[in-house]
Amino acid sequence: MQPQTLMLMLFGTYALDRGASLSAGSIIEVLGRAGVSTHATRSTLSRMVGRDLLQRRPVGRKMYFGLTERSTAILHDGRARIWQDGAVNDRWDGTWTLLSFSLPESMQRERHDLRSRLAWSGFGPVQGGLWIAPGDVPAQQIVAELGLAAHARVFRDARADATTDLGALIADAYDLPELAARYEEFLARWDQAEMPGDPLAARLTLIAEWLDAIRRDPRLPVEHLPADWPAGPAQKVFRDREAAFREPAQAVADDLLDTLSSSG
Incomplete structure (x- = not known):
């Protein structure tokens, strides 16, 4: 160590x-x-x-x-x-926190910092700029601390449709x-x-x-x-x-x- x-x-x-x-x-x-x-x-x-x-x-x-x-x-x-x-x-309640973001190419460092913070906080990438995390995660606080609130949208208490294979989704995102x-x-x-x-x-x-x-x-x-x-x-x-x-x-x-x- x-x-x-x-x-x-x-x-x-x-x-x-x-x-x-x-x-x-x-x-x-x-x-x-x-x-x-x-x-x-x-x-x-x-x-x-x-x-x-x-x-x-x-x-x-x-x-x-x-x-x-x-x-x-x-x-x-x-x-x-x-x-x-x-x-x-x-004891998962079946809900997800979703965060969608879009950053221009000129903000590569900010994109890297955001992805690092999201991964640390339990998020995984679903596709493009859409990331998910099980349960209620303070995603808005993360983007605010990085000064990126204007570039992100946060959704709480989201649930997957019954047709969604959550096992496959998790294997893809993590x-x-x-x-x-x-x-x-x-x-x-x-x-x-x-x-x-x-x-x-x-x-x-x-x-x-x-x-x-x-x-x-x-x-x-x-x-x-x-x-x-x-x-x-x-x-x-x-x-x-x-x-x-x-x-x-x-x-x-x-x-x-x-x-x-x-x-x-």
């Missing part, structure tokens, strides 16, 4: 909503256990400060790092994806083999994993790899996916391993992490 991803998992697990900052020394120690060098950790801390993901809090000769509003929002979104949304959409491969890779790594020697590093890596597996999953309705879709088994493995690692990791973290409260 990238050092920044592990760093965010560390803060998201042990600092988010606790008003806590972590010392540079303890961050270096934890990431070192996960295979990240001291140099890489220090460079990552500096970059994350520059990107408004962390803020410095010097105390005497020590340097502490805390979350910013931006990183707090990112971590809350990641927490919701992991623990609330999940990887299996078995790269199902690539999505499945993410879960299969996660299963291959963690399905038979035993209690590691360093539960803190293992827990952070586990959460980071699971978030990487689900972050681009559009959460397609399970009734229209292949019967052997691996998301369900992968999610069970994640939750079982995370539960097993949680208390041992917390014990290590309590002993290792040097924290500073917001009132400190």
Whole structure:
């Protein structure tokens, strides 16, 4: 995993909503256990400060790092994806969000940015400038943030006609083999994993790899996916391993992490 991803998992697990900052020394120690060098950790801390993901809090000769509003929002979104949304959409209400857009050739960069944001938000292309996503997705917010509201039209609560083959539509609009491969890779790594020697590093890596597996999953309705879709088994493995690692990791973290409260 990238050092920044592990760093965010560390803060998201042990600092988010606790008003806590972590010392540079303890961050270096934890990431070192996960295979990240001291140099890489220090460079990552500096970059994350520059990107408004962390803020410095010097105390005497020590340097502490805390979350910013931006990183707090990112971590809350990641927490919701992991623990609330999940990887299996078995409560789909049958509706779709549709977005139609038309951009001139001179706006190629804007088109690329829009497509990237749509893919991240669960949309898939049906044809031309028509994209769909299951359920209610804030598409209008996406195009507004990109300054493209005048070039797009959004439709909510759309339903497919009974003659539409939704399985075929989903297979055309989404790269199902690539999505499945993410879960299969996660299963291959963690399905038979035993209690590691360093539960803190293992827990952070586990959460980071699971978030990487689900972050681009559009959460397609399970009734229209292949019967052997691996998301369900992968999610069970994640939750079982995370539960097993949680208390041992917390014990290590309590002993290792040097924290500073917001009132400190």
